[in-house]
Each structure stands twice: as C-alpha cells, then as structure tokens.
C-alpha cells in the first residue's frame with residue numbers, strides 16, 4: 493500500500509471533528525478527501541494497465557472493499573459540510589448554487605458507476621483473469637477519468653477560489 497494512502501475510516505476519525513464548520517478546516521479536509529480519491533484513481537489505472545493478466549488480486553480485493561465507502565464518505569462530507577462553507581466563503585450566488593446542484597448529481601452517478609467497478613473488481617478476484625479485458629479496461633478508464641475531471645472541477649471552481657478568499661481575510 494502506498495504510504496500516502498489513508499484508509500477512509502482513519503481519515504474520518506482523525507479529521508472530521510466539530511471544527512470542520514471552520515471554512516479553512518473544511519477546505520483542508522476536502523483536499524484530503526480529494527487526495528484519497530485521486531490515489532484510488534491511480535490504483536485503478538495501474539490495474540487497467542496490467543489487463544488482461546496478471547492482475548494484482550490483493551489490490552483488486554482492497555479496491556472492491558474501499559472504493560465505495562471512501563467515495564460515499566467524501567460525498568457525504570462535501571454535501572453536508574464543504575459545499576455550505578464554499579457558498580458562504582465564495583459568495584457565488586445562484587450560479588454557484590447551480591454548480592453545486594450539478595456536482596451533487598454527479599455524485600449520485602459516480603456512486604452507481606463505483607458499484608459496477610466494485611463488482612468488476614470482485615470478478616477479477618474470483619477469476620484472477622478478465623473475461624473481456626477490453627471492456628473492463630474501458631470501464632475502469634471511463635470511471636477514473638470521470639472522477640479525475642470531477643475533482644479537477646471542484647478544485648478549480650471551489651477549492652482554489654475559497655483558498656484565495658480565505659487568504660485575504
């Protein structure tokens with residue numbers, strides 16, 4: 493396991509404290525969740541690169557167990573804490589509200605897609621090889637590409653403007 497990776501439950505226990513209502517803390521926790529999800533993207537990409545065989549079975553098992561809880565924890569934090577902090581800090585009005593509504597919709601879509609990826613990981617664990625490597629590789633690349641774009645958008649349109657506003661306070 494890369495040393496930079498933090499299991500989601502450790503992250504929740506150590507960082508999700510009451511002071512996440514503080515915008516600077518909310519931003520910091522959000523950046524940690526982004527880092528966690530991007531590290532999962534990198535690990536999925538490594539699996540896609542090794543298809544069709546041999547696949548790293550223990551890595552597939554780990555991802556089949558961690559992907560969905562990590563993603564749900566991040567989305568929960570975003571929707572319950574971070575987006576409100578971003579709205580108050582950036583003060584982006586109706587345009588920002590529309591952006592946040594679209595991001596929430598993307599969260600639902602990403603979670604459905606993540607369930608399919610977890611099932612694909614379980615198939616790889618059970619069979620140690622892929623029945624249709626091209627389809628599996630296409631799925632994995634579609635998933636982590638979408639997740640990276642989502643995170644890049646949140647970074648550019650929420651995290652960076654928020655950090656700039658906080659630096660002026």
Ligand SMILES: [Fe+2]
Pocket residue numbers: 567570595599642646
């Ligand atoms: Fe998000």
